Amino acid sequence: MVLCAMRRQLLRSGSCAVWARLLLQRQSSGCVYSSAHGFHQEEITEKLQAFPGGSVDLLKQESGIAVLTINYPSRMNAFSGSMMVELEERVSQLESWMDGKGVIVQGAAGTFCSGSDLTAVRAISNPQDGMKMCMFMQNALTRLLRLPLISVALVEGKALGGGAELTTACDFRLMASGSVIQFVHKHMGLVPGWGGAARLSRIVGSQNALKLLGGSLKVDPEVGLQIGLADGVLEVPRAEEGAGVVLQQAENWLSHYTEGAAPVIQAVKKVVLSGRELPLYEALRTEKDVFGTVWGGQANLQALANKSKHR
Numbered sequence: 001m002v003l004c005a006m007r008r009q010l011l012r013s014g015s016c017a018v019w020a021r022l023l024l025q026r027q028s029s030g031c032v033y034s035s036a037h038g039f040h041q042e043e044i045t046e047k048l049q050a051f052p053g054g055s056v057d058l059l060k061q062e063s064g065i066a067v068l069t070i071n072y073p074s075r076m077n078a079f080s081g082s083m084m085v086e087l088e089e090r091v092s093q094l095e096s097w098m099d100g101k102g103v104i105v106q107g108a109a110g111t112f113c114s115g116s117d118l119t120a121v122r123a124i125s126n127p128q129d130g131m132k133m134c135m136f137m138q139n140a141l142t143r144l145l146r147l148p149l150i151s152v153a154l155v156e157g158k159a160l161g162g163g164a165e166l167t168t169a170c171d172f173r174l175m176a177s178g179s180v181i182q183f184v185h186k187h188m189g190l191v192p193g194w195g196g197a198a199r200l201s202r203i204v205g206s207q208n209a210l211k212l213l214g215g216s217l218k219v220d221p222e223v224g225l226q227i228g229l230a231d232g233v234l235e236v237p238r239a240e241e242g243a244g245v246v247l248q249q250a251e252n253w254l255s256h257y258t259e260g261a262a263p264v265i266q267a268v269k270k271v272v273l274s275g276r277e278l279p280l281y282e283a284l285r286t287e288k289d290v291f292g293t294v295w296g297g298q299a300n301l302q303a304l305a306n307k308s309k310h311r
């Protein structure tokens with residue numbers, strides 16, 4: 001409501017650029033829900049902490065590529081309540097990583113994530129708490145998608161339910177041979193609530209999204225490539241399975257897009273993000289602002305001094 005009033009006032013005063021900047025700031029903070037929507041972060045965090053187990057681990061590497069690991073192998077990396085809270089904390093850490101360029105989201109022990117922990121789901125099955133959990137995860141996953149880092153979901157084994165939704169909160173998806181992404185929500189009497197349906201429709205188009213959700217279809221790497229859900233398939237020879245071989249392949253794949261100075265890579269992500277999320281007029285103005293942050297910057301001056309050629 002407050003934002004709508006501000007928007008009207010800014011539009012009346014012709015300050016569209018200011019509005020666009022405000023919108024982008026709001027977007028980059030990822031606050032889909034705030035107290036104005038009845039969402040109280042501390043209240044839901046406390047409720048989620050009552051369902052502990054597993055962890056979400058973050059490894060920031062000197063290469064500028066971080067690895068975020070969903071780690072609860074005894075439950076096929078399902079999200080416990082405390083893991084949802086940890087996810088949000090890890091996203092905050094990535095938001096303030098000045099040297100970061102990319103992030104790979106993976107599951108521990110050769111499988112991606114089997115969605116929310118059904119033990120917790122059973123215990124908080126009333127609609128009010130379900131909605132609060134849903135708002136919490138939408139906020140966290142929207143902020144993950146809006147990081148100024150290029151993100152890749154590395155899918156090994158199974159990505160089910162909320163796990164499938166998590167893959168859509170990354171810029172790219174790489175599927176290892178034998179892996180499956182499946183929106184099993186319909187079988188659970190549900191629809192996605194972590195923002196997965198909205199993002200999926202944008203990735204594969206609404207026709208394909210309707211098929212995947214309506215049929216709870218199993219997407220293997222071949223189908224994934226066909227419909228544009230997967231951006232690459234990692235073939236892992238049996239003898240080389242395990243021991244981080246797939247992760248290394250994903251890092252190699254991502255490094256094609258993260259080579260260069262961190263401020264430039266972050267700027268690339270920001271202009272694409274604004275193109276993806278803002279109306280054209282506002283995206284153009286944002287692009288100009290981001291351009292201003294790299295023009296005459298260290299990488300730009302260095303390239304000019306080197307008389308770079310692009311043969």
Ligand SMILES: CCC(=O)SCCNC(=O)CCNC(=O)[C@H](O)C(C)(C)COP(=O)(O)OP(=O)(O)OC[C@H]1O[C@@H](n2cnc3c(N)ncnc32)[C@H](O)[C@@H]1OP(=O)(O)O
Nearest residue numbers: 074075076078114115116117118119160161162163184188
């Ligand atoms: C946001 C909405 C949602 O995400 S709703 C949740 C959607 N996810 C599901 O319904 C997944 C249900 N699980 C399964 O279908 C199977 O366990 C899958 C993942 C296919 C693995 O099968 P399989 O390889 O045969 O192993 P398993 O069933 O013996 O599982 C190993 C242990 O992991 C557990 N597990 C698995 N998924 C979850 C989950 N989402 N929540 C809680 N626990 C889960 C299983 O119960 C099993 O535990 P245990 O060894 O029996 O103690």
